[in-house]
Amino acid sequence: MERLAIHGGTPVRETPIYYGHQCIDDSDIDAVVGVLRSDYLTCGPAVAELEQKLCKVTGARYAAAVSNGTAALHAACYAAGIKDGDEVITTPLTFAASANCILYMGATPVFADVNPDTYNIDPASIEEHISEKTKAIVAVDFTGQAAELDRIRSICKKHHLILIEDGAHSIGTVYKDIPVGNFADLTAFSFHPVKTVTGGEGGAILTNDESLYQRLSIFRTHGITRNTKFMDLGMEYAQGHDGREEWYYQQIALGYNYRITDIQAALITSQLKKLEKFKLRRQEIASKYNEAFSNFPGIVLQKEIPESDTTRHIYLIQLNLDELTAGRREIFDALKAENVYCNVHYIPVYRFPYYQKLGYKKGLCPCAEKLYERLITIPLYPAMTDGDVDSVITAVKKVVGNYLK
Numbered sequence: 001m002e003r004l005a006i007h008g009g010t011p012v013r014e015t016p017i018y019y020g021h022q023c024i025d026d027s028d029i030d031a032v033v034g035v036l037r038s039d040y041l042t043c044g045p046a047v048a049e050l051e052q053k054l055c056k057v058t059g060a061r062y063a064a065a066v067s068n069g070t071a072a073l074h075a076a077c078y079a080a081g082i083k084d085g086d087e088v089i090t091t092p093l094t095f096a097a098s099a100n101c102i103l104y105m106g107a108t109p110v111f112a113d114v115n116p117d118t119y120n121i122d123p124a125s126i127e128e129h130i131s132e133k134t135k136a137i138v139a140v141d142f143t144g145q146a147a148e149l150d151r152i153r154s155i156c157k158k159h160h161l162i163l164i165e166d167g168a169h170s171i172g173t174v175y176k177d178i179p180v181g182n183f184a185d186l187t188a189f190s191f192h193p194v195k196t197v198t199g200g201e202g203g204a205i206l207t208n209d210e211s212l213y214q215r216l217s218i219f220r221t222h223g224i225t226r227n228t229k230f231m232d233l234g235m236e237y238a239q240g241h242d243g244r245e246e247w248y249y250q251q252i253a254l255g256y257n258y259r260i261t262d263i264q265a266a267l268i269t270s271q272l273k274k275l276e277k278f279k280l281r282r283q284e285i286a287s288k289y290n291e292a293f294s295n296f297p298g299i300v301l302q303k304e305i306p307e308s309d310t311t312r313h314i315y316l317i318q319l320n321l322d323e324l325t326a327g328r329r330e331i332f333d334a335l336k337a338e339n340v341y342c343n344v345h346y347i348p349v350y351r352f353p354y355y356q357k358l359g360y361k362k363g364l365c366p367c368a369e370k371l372y373e374r375l376i377t378i379p380l381y382p383a384m385t386d387g388d389v390d391s392v393i394t395a396v397k398k399v400v401g402n403y404l405k
């Protein structure tokens with residue numbers, strides 16, 4: 001057997017490859033430079049253009065662009081009216097922001113377990129966790145594959161809950177012919193550089209509901225509005241004004257500065273033009289991985305559901321530890337020595353010290369905890385060459401093969 005690089009052998013790759021990387025071309029650069037040469041760096045036309053583009057891509061009626069995906073989730077929770085004393089059900093196998101946004105509102109995150117095959121939140125576990133206090137569900141499309149949205153939506157209908165979709169992984173994914181962004185009551189996107197479409201930082205919330213949209217619009221800019229339509233909602237005008245002066249604005253709620261700049265917005269709009277191309281290349285790479293690993297001992301693949309036409313954000317291999325002589329940590333380190341830099345998605349949120357202090361206990365979601373011990377995220381991004389993909393496959397087979405019982 002070939003000697004592993006971690007044991008002094010020759011690495012499969014000469015240079016490192018990372019699990020994700022942005023994909024920027026000259027048209028993206030031109031879009032940003034165009035804004036820098038224009039009159040508006042923020043609150044200008046590029047933001048409106050991005051919002052129109054997002055509506056076009058998703059088919060949703062309203063889009064509110066914000067400064068990042070976490071702000072998008074916070075705004076969605078605000079618009080949904082989540083408050084102190086409410087419970088909101090979400091998955092532990094996600095980035096902390098999916099649950100933190102619930103805490104921001106003074107509400108309690110309740111963690112439902114995941115499906116052991118798809119890794120997405122399990123609708124049956126959601127039902128088990130519904131109480132009198134449940135107000136909403138934050139469903140995450142983990143790895144880009146849509147959660148079981150139909151079942152989750154019927155649970156929401158039955159119990160009068162609001163469905164918030166964390167689509168940070170899943171822009172471009174289509175569930176039963178409906179694009180993500182046009183399914184849930186509110187969908188949050190992130191445009192962080194590891195995501196499929198980036199603005200450096202950036203986020204957006206999509207909705208079809210006008211009153212939710214109004215709440216999003218106010219929340220992202222201090223709770224302040226110049227819109228006389230909002231001002232007329234029974235609000236009293238500040239002393240000495242009739243609200244009709246051209247310079248007048250009104251603060252009608254306690255919002256934040258979650259605005260996005262025109263620089264970021266232009267970059268995201270430019271990136272969105274390539275979404276289909278990114279999606280296809282991501283799917284192509286995922287298929288190559290599926291083919292390479294589907295019958296490889298020691299590796300279990302994530303189950304793909306036919307309802308989701310997935311923009312694959314990250315590709316995970318699950319280690320079958322029963323067949324291996326090493327744990328995830330050793331295999332992760334051995335891959336790194338081969339110059340394949342992986343990642344792990346995710347430490348179950350409630351296992352963080354902050355959540356432990358809030359009283360969440362180990363063992364709460366056994367499937368998520370078991371998966372956490374076994375998952376490794378291997379490189380996947382559109383700019384990878386076929387040679388890169390082959391080298392990752394070679395390295396994974398070399399390392400996992402080496403540790404087979």
Ligand SMILES: *Cc1c(COP(=O)(O)O)cnc(C)c1O
Nearest residue numbers: 068069070095097168190191192
């Ligand atoms: C990236 C991410 C977020 C947060 O987005 P930011 O733009 O980094 O704030 C939220 N949820 C999930 C699942 C994510 O992957």
